[in-house]
Every structure is written in structure tokens, then in C-alpha cells.
Amino acid sequence: MAFFTARRHARIGRELRQGHLELPALIGLALLGGAIGLGVLSVGGFGPSPWQQSAELRFWVFLIVAQTATWALGAAVLLSAQLRMPLAGIWAKARAAVTTGVLAAAVPLVGFASLASLHSSLQYPLPHHAAKIFVLSLIGSAVALLGVAELALVKTALQDEPARGSAADIERFLELRAVLQRILAVEGTILGTAILATGALRNAVIAYPDHLRANPAYVTRTPTNCASCTPHTRTNTCSSTAPT
Numbered sequence: 680m681a682f683f684t685a686r687r688h689a690r691i692g693r694e695l696r697q698g699h700l701e702l703p704a705l706i707g708l709a710l711l712g713g714a715i716g717l718g719v720l721s722v723g724g725f726g727p728s729p730w731q732q733s734a735e736l737r738f739w740v741f742l743i744v745a746q747t748a749t750w751a752l753g754a755a756v757l758l759s760a761q762l763r764m765p766l767a768g769i770w771a772k773a774r775a776a777v778t779t780g781v782l783a784a785a786v787p788l789v790g791f792a793s794l795a796s797l798h799s800s801l802q803y804p805l806p807h808h809a810a811k812i813f814v815l816s817l818i819g820s821a822v823a824l825l826g827v828a829e830l831a832l833v834k835t836a837l838q839d840e841p842a843r844g845s846a847a848d849i850e851r852f853l854e855l856r857a858v859l860q861r862i863l864a865v866e867g868t869i870l871g872t873a874i875l876a877t878g879a880l881r882n883a884v885i886a887y888p889d890h891l892r893a894n895p896a897y898v899t900r901t902p903t904n905c906a907s908c909t910p911h912t913r914t915n916t917c918s919s920t921a922p923t
Contacts (some may be wrong), residue, residue, distance in 0.1 A: 705752060711912035712751025713744040727887075730804045735883035742879050743815065746872040750822045753865040757825045762861055765854040766832045773835035778900050780831040781824050788823065792816035804887055819869055826866045833859050 720743055725731045756762060757918055770777075796812040805811065840851070 685922055689870070705755065708751045708755055709748040713748035715751075716744045716747030716815065719747075719811050720805075720812065726804040726806055729881075730887045733883060733886055735879070735886040739876065739879040739883045742872070746797050746876055747815070747818065749872055750819055753868060754825060756820045756861055756865055757822070757829055762829070762858055765851065766829070766836055767777070767857055769836045769839065772839055773832050776835050777828045777831040780827050784827045785824055788820040789817070792820060799915060819873065823866060823869050826862045826869075829858070829862045833922070862900045 717740070720740060725736070725740075730736055792813055796809045796816060802808075836855055837852075840848075
């Protein structure tokens with residue numbers, strides 16, 4: 680027990696000392712990531728003036744900026760020396776597993792991003808919408824694939840040295856568990872922010888009636904639930920809902 684307590688206190692002390700040094704760098708990294716997201720969205724402008732002034736669009740832009748800032752921080756966490764320390768010396772043995780895992784995850788990620796953005800038949804008021812979403816999706820996918828590679832490293836590390844019940848083995852497994860928890864936290868954050876941003880974009884488009892009138896393919900009309908129509912799109916026999 681004294682052994683684990685001493686090791687834990689030493690690790691906490693190192694983390695606190697590193698935290699004072701890394702905090703300005705992390706803030707700068709988050710600002711850089713947010714600037715990248717805003718820069719991608721601003722290429723070609725944000726669209727018609729009435730849409731730019733809507734609160735829904737501004738909220739979506741805020742979420743995109745926060746999303747790319749989170750990606751930058753997530754990449755920093757996945758590449759940090761503190762996270763990779765328990766995985767030192769594993770790369771040579773895990774090269775095949777890492778390559779296989781990353782390729783297996785990259786194909787559906789990039790394929791879905793391509794189909795959902797570049798090959799979509801829907802038109803959005805945001806200029807170059809498909810290209811912007813595709814670029815953002817590739818950036819997020821790259822960070823997510825870093826997590827996939829780290830997961831493969833953790834798996835190889837667990838299989839490489841089976842536990843024999845010693846104190847060092849228990850400490851090693853605790854360190855690998857901490858690495859796994861951080862990886863899953865990053866991956867979950869990427870997924871969660873993507874879901875929020877997608878919903879916010881849908882709300883922004885629905886709140887812009889001129890776009891709905893000009894693009895009837897975006898609107899599904901049924902003779903029921905007329906109360907769900909917006910005041911700008913309501914007719915006597917239809918209700919409007921945007922496809923997900």
C-alpha cells in the first residue's frame with residue numbers, strides 16, 4: 680500500500696508541475712484549433728445576410744469553433760508524453776495491429792464523410808458547404824484515428840506482458856487503464872461535438888425560410904402534424920421537417 684501511495688503522490692506532483700507549464704500552451708493550442716475551424720467556414724463567406732444574422736447560424740459557427748478547438752486539445756492529449764509513457768517500446772510490436780486498425784477505421788470514416796458532404800443532393804445557404812464540411816470531417820477523422828492507433832497500442836501492451844500478480848504488474852495495468860480512459864474520453868468528445876454541430880446546422884437551415892422555399896427537396900411535406908410547420912413554411916395541408 681505504501682508503494683502505491685508513494686507512486687501516486689509522485690505522479691500527481693509531476694502532473695501539477697507540468698500543468699503550470701502546459702496551461703498556456705494548451706490555451707494557445709485551443710485558440711489555434713478554433714481559428715482553423717473559423718477559417719474553414721469563412722472561405723467564400725457565410726451566405727446571405729439574413730442567414731448570417733440568425734442566432735441559429737451563429738450558434739452553429741460557435742459549435743464548429745469549439746469543436747475544432749476540442750480536436751486540437753484532443754490531439755495534444757493523445758500525443759502527450761504522459762499518455763505515451765506507459766506505451767514506450769510497444770510500437771515495434773504493434774506496428775501491424777496499429778496499421779490494420781487505422782485502415783479499418785479510416786475507410787468508413789472517410790467514406791461516410793465523402794458521401795454525406797460531397798455527394799449530397801441538398802443545397803445549403805452556406806457557400807461551398809460540401810467542401811467545408813468535408814475538410815472539417817477529415818480533420819476530425821484524423822484526430823479520431825490517432826485514438827484508434829493508441830487503442831491498438833494499449834491492446835498490444837496488454838497482450839505483450841501478461842500479469843503475474845506483482846506490484847509492478849498492477850501498477851502497469853493501472854497506468855494502461857488511465858491511458859485507455861483518456862483515449863475514450865477524447866473519442867467520446869469528438870463524437871458528442873459532431874452530433875451537437877449536426878443538430879445545430881439543421882436548426883439553422885430550418886430557421887432560414889428563404890432557403891426552404893428555394894429548395895423544396897430539403898422539406899418533406901405530409902398532410903399531418905401541420906402544427907410543426909414554421910410560420911414561414913406553413914400551408915393549409917402540410918408540415919415541414921428537415922431530413923437528418
